Amino acid sequence: MENVLNGIEEITLMGPGPSCVNQSVLDAMAKSTLGHLDPWFIKIMDAMKGQMKTLLHTENKLTIPVSGTGSAGMEACFVNLIEKGDPVLILINGVFGMRMEDVATRLGANVDTLEFEWGTPVLVDQVKEKLAEKFYKIVAVVHAETSTGVMNPVPEIGALLKGSDSLFLVDAVTSFGGIKINLDVWGIDVIYSGTQKCLSCPPGLAPISFSDRAVEAVKARKTKVPNWYLDLTMIINYWEGATRAYHHTAPINMLYGLYQALYLVLEEGEGNVYKRHMDNHLRLVEGLDKIGIKMLVDESCRLPMLNSIYIPEGVDDAAVRSALLKDHKIEIGAGLGPLAGKIWRIGLMGHTARPENVDKLLAALKTQL
């Protein structure tokens, strides 16, 4: 009988995620499955909360991984905070800001948006003007917009909101583990991420963190959280306290993987990890420049882990991407929305961000172009 798993090849993942996974993370996931209330597993859970708090630079007690991918993290944040009619402002300059709008709208929020050209950052002055017009319960933005490669000015937006009653909600799916997140100093109340980008773990978990203020807002709801699986008022009883209560069966081995991925970042040293992302990004930009390929995003707000590059004139987008995969075992990403067919997205996330991968891609691109 054929086992299709035997046909899996090793691909260098240089798209917008998932990224290459360190072997020790895969090994961690292959360890014996413990029961979800086993005392040793609870020890792992507690250690993992500490790892996330250290790397996010927060004292938030409610810092846990949600079962599900980054989008589950997004849903968890919005569904726990929004009640029908709540005023929400979403800053949009790409696909993932649009997804936030969709999620918040489905929950019955009264959503206003501020939109910015794809490939450019959110403009803080415009946010300031909007905030002067109306009170918003939540102001939400994507830190690292994976659809374009833009880094949004999260600390500056956080500074605008300081002292106000608005909650600042940030998507850190692509930024966590690749660039610094100073959660408490930046005044972020709610954050969600994913495992498969700069943390270099397979997809399947969404680290989230809620400030005490955000937890109070959840507790002050007049209506029940309208989603059973993501209701943090129940999930917290599994992640906190002397006795733990079952909510849903935790994805045990996936959590081992995240523990190990966070362990690797802490072991290498947070600053070294960010520097490695930046060094490899600069190596890529320099190499691309030599073959005449230009970047979409201005240097001032470029992400190191997601590089959007213009597809050279006359080149067949899909043909090159499929030749890279077939002949060179390298995956890169296509453009999305208005950028489809115009750009490629090259990920240098986590374990992928190494000079040998940059050089391999540059050599492969030269051959293909």
Ligand code: PLP
């Ligand atoms: N937010 C951003 C910025 C992302 O890049 C992604 C995925 O690419 C998501 C949210 C959604 O995460 P997932 O695909 O893991 O559900």
